[in-house]
Amino acid sequence: MGNGIWRISRARGRAHLPLAVVGALAVILILFGKAETSLFDRARTDVIDWMRPALVTTRVPMEAMSRWAGSIGNIFWVYQENLKLKEENARLKQWHNTAQVLTERLQRYQLLLNAVPDPALSTVVARVIGRANHPFLQTMILDAGKANGVKPGQAVMDQRGMIGRVYLTGEHTSWVILLTDLNSRVPVSIEPNTDQAIMGGDNSPMPLIETMAHGVQLKADSQVVTSGDGDILPAGIPIGVIVPDGRSYRVALFADQTTAQDVQIVDYKQKPEHPPSVAQQELPVTAAGLAPVAPQPQVTSQQQVAPLPPPLFKPPPVQAAPQKTPVQPAPQPGADADPGNQ
Amino acid sequence: MERLGSLWGGKFFANLIPVLFGLLGVIITNLPFSVLGNWIPSPMYALMPVYYWCLVRPDLMTPGRAFLIGVAHDVISGEPPGIWAAAFVATYAAIDKQRDAFAGLSGLGAILGFATATLVACGVHYVIFSLYRWQLMPVTGSIKEFAVTSILYIPVVVVLASVHRRFVGPLRREF
Numbered sequence: 001m002g003n004g005i006w007r008i009s010r011a012r013g014r015a016h017l018p019l020a021v022v023g024a025l026a027v028i029l030i031l032f033g034k035a036e037t038s039l040f041d042r043a044r045t046d047v048i049d050w051m052r053p054a055l056v057t058t059r060v061p062m063e064a065m066s067r068w069a070g071s072i073g074n075i076f077w078v079y080q081e082n083l084k085l086k087e088e089n090a091r092l093k094q095w096h097n098t099a100q101v102l103t104e105r106l107q108r109y110q111l112l113l114n115a116v117p118d119p120a121l122s123t124v125v126a127r128v129i130g131r132a133n134h135p136f137l138q139t140m141i142l143d144a145g146k147a148n149g150v151k152p153g154q155a156v157m158d159q160r161g162m163i164g165r166v167y168l169t170g171e172h173t174s175w176v177i178l179l180t181d182l183n184s185r186v187p188v189s190i191e192p193n194t195d196q197a198i199m200g201g202d203n204s205p206m207p208l209i210e211t212m213a214h215g216v217q218l219k220a221d222s223q224v225v226t227s228g229d230g231d232i233l234p235a236g237i238p239i240g241v242i243v244p245d246g247r248s249y250r251v252a253l254f255a256d257q258t259t260a261q262d263v264q265i266v267d268y269k270q271k272p273e274h275p276p277s278v279a280q281q282e283l284p285v286t287a288a289g290l291a292p293v294a295p296q297p298q299v300t301s302q303q304q305v306a307p308l309p310p311p312l313f314k315p316p317p318v319q320a321a322p323q324k325t326p327v328q329p330a331p332q333p334g335a336d337a338d339p340g341n342q
Numbered sequence: 343m344e345r346l347g348s349l350w351g352g353k354f355f356a357n358l359i360p361v362l363f364g365l366l367g368v369i370i371t372n373l374p375f376s377v378l379g380n381w382i383p384s385p386m387y388a389l390m391p392v393y394y395w396c397l398v399r400p401d402l403m404t405p406g407r408a409f410l411i412g413v414a415h416d417v418i419s420g421e422p423p424g425i426w427a428a429a430f431v432a433t434y435a436a437i438d439k440q441r442d443a444f445a446g447l448s449g450l451g452a453i454l455g456f457a458t459a460t461l462v463a464c465g466v467h468y469v470i471f472s473l474y475r476w477q478l479m480p481v482t483g484s485i486k487e488f489a490v491t492s493i494l495y496i497p498v499v500v501v502l503a504s505v506h507r508r509f510v511g512p513l514r515r516e517f
Contacts, residue, residue: 051418062373
């Protein structure tokens, strides 16, 4: 288009040698980057920290333009949208009341059972300042980093559900790998049977349920939450619902990573849960009137230990037995056995 | 003396414009907004200045600068280092080899010329990434990226031509 307007410069004589050199440099960079990933990650976070003001500045007019463009389209749907929102609001109010009642009931039950409460999760609110949506990569850059307490592995979510997890942190910025990315693998639990599975991204809008116990049949619209396996992500973060896709299953995400601008980074500091120590009287063996097994001596790993014999059942002593009678076998329930006479 | 300073400043500015546009393209590609939604990959805005100035002013868009823009793309997008840099350099080599053919195109032909360059970039990126991961990657994303980049070259080249005419072009006589 513009090529016809201006005379083409022919200054290309010097371009050949640098081209070969630059091509070699690119290959070296790829190989070196493969070998020294951490070095490049550090350089990358430093560069992004340095570029953060530029990204934030460029973001402002683009955000305004995006809102303006979006609002033009929305004008035509305001009436229908308003009706839909009113209906949804009325339905949500009913659910809100139900949720309040159930929450109070759950708290009472937890109190009665002396249950371990859910771990308190603190969150860091961050703004999305970059988003890479490329054929083989889907990441976000957030404007919160180590200085805000963000660490690799933490879950990132918006108000609806999980978006991804942090995989790289700079001083003031962090990188998020989205759930839809090719490299994303998250252990999930599928309700209501809490089927355990691994959810993997394949750069499509709906991640794939990859690894699951053999023969498990899932139902459409079953809710998918994080399972908490591996102690990296907290359990129970909502992710999406199951959508059957031929023989496999996909997950329709609750969160919309295309519109998420402000996100929460969940700080998961739960320590391993230890069960409370049990009193001697509460042991089922003691309660049944059996003698408790003596505690085993501490053994070092080098010592060979013979396997213990199975515990023997000792019946409780019989009091005031006037006459020894042979033990009669218990009558088998049959046609001649009358349960009413026993 | 004052004119000399002005010329010096102007030359310096003209030298920087193609690279700055390339870097601006990198930033825009990776901004958290997309007019096309998330189901289509972001267009490679950075490739457009590389192609345009590689044709009209190769003295201002050297292979080293194309490499630099590619590295910036790798850094900001979070991809493994060197992949986009290699793709950009390979595309530059293809344009450089067929410059006479590409430069003679106008109108729809110019768009097809850019589409050819984009095809080279996407193809090289696909091959290198597949080798890097040692697995055959899905090709759908690359096709979408190729299509959206080729289409969006039409409005962007108007801006590039305007900038070239206003700021870069008049300085051509100094070379």
